[in-house]
Amino acid sequence: MSNVSKIDPLWTVDEVSAYLGVPVKTLYQWKWRGEGPPVRKIGRHLRYDPAAVRAWATAAA
Template sequence: MEHTRRFERLWTAEDVSAYLGVPVKTLYQWKWRGEGPPVRKIGRHLRYDRAALQTWLDQEAAA
């Protein structure tokens, strides 16, 4: 049986900005400081995995 992995679209900084209600500039500052949600840099663009973002939010809420 062949296993296929389903890939979801990665969120842009603009997507995450709207979702969290923070400016895009804040996301770039968090990346530079090593803070904030897990992020991948693809070329010069920041991309976020929705599941990793939700895990980060859950951990922040528990802290």
């Protein structure tokens, strides 16, 4: 057995869109404006930490 702890995979824009119930276009607009949940750019792709998205959604509510 490995001693490496399990890490949750990062969410895609489509997964965050479904979780928050907002269009993908809105997520791109939020990133451009510096709003919305924290996002990381990995290569050409946006990725979100699920825990950070949940925390942001809770705080924004």
